[in-house]
Structure formats: structure tokens, C-alpha cells
Amino acid sequence: MKTRSILIAACALPLALSFHASSATAQEASQAEATAAPADAAAMSSGEVRKIDKEAGKITIKHGPLANLGMPPMTMVFRVSDPALLDQVKPGDKIGFIAEKANGALTVTKMQVVE
Numbered sequence: 001m002k003t004r005s006i007l008i009a010a011c012a013l014p015l016a017l018s019f020h021a022s023s024a025t026a027q028e029a030s031q032a033e034a035t036a037a038p039a040d041a042a043a044m045s046s047g048e049v050r051k052i053d054k055e056a057g058k059i060t061i062k063h064g065p066l067a068n069l070g071m072p073p074m075t076m077v078f079r080v081s082d083p084a085l086l087d088q089v090k091p092g093d094k095i096g097f098i099a100e101k102a103n104g105a106l107t108v109t110k111m112q113v114v115e
Contacts, residue, residue: 043067045065048062048094050091058080059080062074066099069100069106080111081107095111
């Protein structure tokens with residue numbers, strides 16, 4: 001009888017451990033998802049659209065600090081990763097945007113009008 005109890009316990013332990021591990025993995029994944037959105041929002045910089053050049057695929061933005069690029073506030077020209085982004089804004093719009101260095105050029109990869 002004692003051997004049987006030990007055998008049952010020995011079989012149940014790996015099952016219990018794998019359940020705990022998968023539960024922990026699911027919790028970690030949901031925590032990562034919950035923190036991903038604020039991190040993305042935190043990466044957004046604020047600015048004001050000054051000029052749009054659809055033919056060249058460029059936008060001039062007067063912006064605050066670009067923390068992810070270590071840049072101070074200034075007005076500068078950016079390329080856009082998708083020309084359709086330029087159809088979403090007009091000069092004078094206040095925007096939130098993400099700029100990254102891509103192929104040696106500062107490029108706006110996300111942009112949204114802020115009200």
C-alpha cells in the first residue's frame with residue numbers, strides 16, 4: 001500500500017508542476033500584454049504638423065523631446081514609413097507620433113491626431 005501511494009505521488013508531481021508552469025507562463029504573457037500598450041504610448045512623442053510633402057513622402061513636425069532617439073525639442077523634416085500616414089493629418093494638427101531611425105533616415109512609423 002505504501003509503495004502504491006509513493007507511485008501515485010510520483011506520477012502526480014510532474015503533472016502538478018507542469019500545470020503550475022503553464023499557469024505562470026499564461027500570467028507572464030498577460031502581464032506582458034498589459035504593459036506593452038503603456039510602453040508603446042510612452043514611446044509616442046508630441047508635436048505639431050507644420051508642412052506635408054506628399055510627393056516626397058515627408059512631413060515637417062515641430063516636436064517635443066524624442067526620448068527614444070535622445071533628441072531635444074525642435075522643428076524638423078521626417079520621412080514616413082507609409083505614405084498613407086500623410087492623408088491622416090494636415091498642417092496645424094497636434095499629433096502623437098513615433099519616429100525611428102530607419103535606413104539612416106529619421107522616419108515616422110506611427111502617427112495619430114491628438115485632441
